[in-house]
Structures are given as C-alpha cells and as structure tokens.
Amino acid sequence: MTVHQIPNTLQLESFWMPFTANRQFKAAPRMFASAQGMYYTTEDGRKVIDGSAGLWCTNAGHGRREIASAVEKQLTTLDFAPAFQMGHPLAFEFANRLAEIAPAGLDRIFFTNSGSESGDTALKIALAYHRANGQASRTRLIGRERGYHGVGFGGTSVGGMVNNRRAFTSAQLPGTDHIRHTHDLARNAFSKDLPEHGAELADDIERLVALHGADTIAAVIVEPVPGSTGVLPPPKGYLQRLRELCTKHGILLIFDEVITGFGRLGTPFAANYFGVTPDLMTTAKGITNGTVPCGAVFASRTIYDGLMTGPESQIELFHGYTYSAHPVACAAGIATLDIYKNEGLLTRGASLSDYWRDALHALKDLPNVIDIRNCGLMGAVELAPRKDAPAARGYDVMVDCFNRGLYLRQSGDAFAMSPPLIVEKNQIDEIVSILSDAIKRVA
C-alpha cells in the first residue's frame, strides 16, 4: 500500500528503461516533473529531496539558471561544430579550465559524452600509449571486483559487478583480469571514513604480475571510492600502495572519478583527497552538473607527449566521438565550473563531511542495518538481505522513502547517497530522518 498514487495518464510501454525492472516500474511508476535546488517535484506535486544528486551528477543542485542561459546562448550561436580536424574556441577554453583544477600534471583533456565512453577511452589510450612507446606486449587490462566503469565492452570487461557481466560473458575483452575488492564487513563494518583494514589487498597486483608477467599488463582501473556497488571507501593506505606497485611494474593507473570528481569528497578530485595521482583519470556526470551529456579523460603529459610522435600530418590517436567537445556541452561545462568556483563547491563538502558522517552513523542500531559507510559527501547504509530475496528489502525501503519525500539510489540492499554539494545541515537531517523512518517501517 503506497501513500500516494499518481494517476497514470501516460503510455509507458515504448520507453525501454535502463537499469530498471521495467514491468515493476510501469505497474507503479515514480515520476519526477521538475527540480529546483535540493528538491525534485513529482508529477502529483510532492517535494522529494534529492539524496543522490540525481545519479551522482547534479553537484550544484538543480535548475541552475547560469547553465541554462549558457546553453541557450550557445544553441543560438554555434549549435554544433565538428571536433575532427576543426575546432571551436569553447572546446579549448573548457579544456584549459579543466586543466586548471586537475590534479598535478593531468592536464591533457580528451572529451567524451559519458562515463562509459570515458572508461573505454582511457583504456584505449593506455593501450595506444604502450604501443607507441615500444611496449606493445602490454595489452592486459586489469579491473577490480565490484568495480563499475560503465557499460561499454571495455568498461563491462574490467567491471566487477556480476549482474552487469553475466549476459555478456562471451563478449568480454580477452586479456582482462581483476584484483580483489576491498569490502570486508567482518573487519571493517561501521567504519567511520576510511576503514583500518585491507591496505594489503593492493598487493593483489603482485599476484597478477606473477601470473601474467608485468610486461603484458597495460593498466589497472579502479574507482578511488567505488560508488555503484554501494560506496566502499578504500582502506587506509590502499590507494597509495596501488600507486607504488603500478609504478614499480610500469603499469598505468587509471582512476575512474566519474562519481568522485568535482567535489564529491570535499576536494576537486579523489586524487587530491588521497594524495595519489593516477596516470589517467576518467570523469563525466558533475562535469556539466548533469545537464548536458559530457565526459572527459584527463591524461598526464607523459602519456600525451608519448603519443605525439610520428609525422606531424598523421593522426596520433584514432579515436573520438561525433559529440566530443560538443559546443553545448562545453558551454554547460564552463558555466558549471564557474558555479563551482564562485560558490566554493569543489571544497564545500570538507566542511560538511563530519556532520554527514555522524548523521548517517546515527542509524547504526536500526533493524537489519549491517553496515554504514561514508567518505566526503558519499555514504551508504546497508541492510541485511531478506532470505532468498536479495535487494527486496532495499527496494521496499527505497519506495517508502520516495513516497515520504526522499529520493536515494538503491544498490541491492544498500542505499548509495551523495547529496548535491549545496546541501545544508537541516537537509542532511531531513534525508536521514526519512530514511530512518523508512527502515523502521519496512525493513
């Protein structure tokens, strides 16, 4: 029994919804009609607070006029321009602006349209780089169990969430492998910020080096804080160790910062938060505040320069998208970076993360809560699965939250949360209080 029911006047059949149980959804749809600031408004006029920044992307909150104006202006000035063998000034300006806030040295920017494309692009750059540098045997791509790098064949192959892989097993890239994930409830449940135990799991790289030979491994890709699998902050020292081992073996380290980029941890990027600089960094989502599809791969100068070889008339990297550096995306992105700068949003999370952590951990003693995790303005509450029905408890709580005015991202029986970075303390209280009531009621 739900507390609200939207009169269903829409035909719902044609839209094949992504990552959704279509039949379940269409039987009882949840529809957003508009959004402003921290809140969505549903079709039936209820306010729903956004606990997950859309899908980890509306970091500056919803309905930002500055972005809308920039997009409108761009559409009527230069709606499209090819980026193959042609240019337009905003593409260069946007890349320069991104380079200004990039972790040290990662200031060569390749534009994509999504996190998935950024993942596949970074993997291809890694392969091309090694080949251009006389190490063509380095073709193996290493991901991590429980990782998520989007849905391209590259991202699916290095990803580590079984449901995303199972149906596509036959099409996974040859020569991929995975290091172990770091999630360890037995030792780390209810850790505040970074867990104490598990830095040694980075040594799993040595296992794969021993198995395959370092000279066959091109790159390792990890999310600094895995998000889609339910927010798993890395154990203390883990990423530093991973960096050391990659350097030792000549393996490129790729950080997938599609979620952690643009202020999520209270620093511009997770690389800044952890003091670990990868060789390549993938981004999307917050790059345009979720408004216009866009992504970017940040590459080190070593990698860029390593590919700027051969005759100058020759294309150095046979890769790109029709919409790479789309003028409208660039306009939205520059306006977004202006907002981040003017409102200090790339670091604002640092002043709220303790409050966020304490608010989430106050849910510890509620029924069926088996773990609570946090890092910056990311967080998760995980529930025990019901017997023989994984994700059912999570779904019921998610629906109850929606009905009572909270949107959050369900990931199995966990809730992955990442409010817009404009969130105020009373809104953190609102998110946690609705979630708490929902867990008490239905979990």
Ligand SMILES: Cc1ncc(COP(=O)(O)O)c(C=O)c1O
């Ligand atoms: C870490 C990470 N990488 C890649 C992606 C894929 O991004 P997109 O859905 O824009 O392709 C996501 C999406 O959630 C993500 O969280």
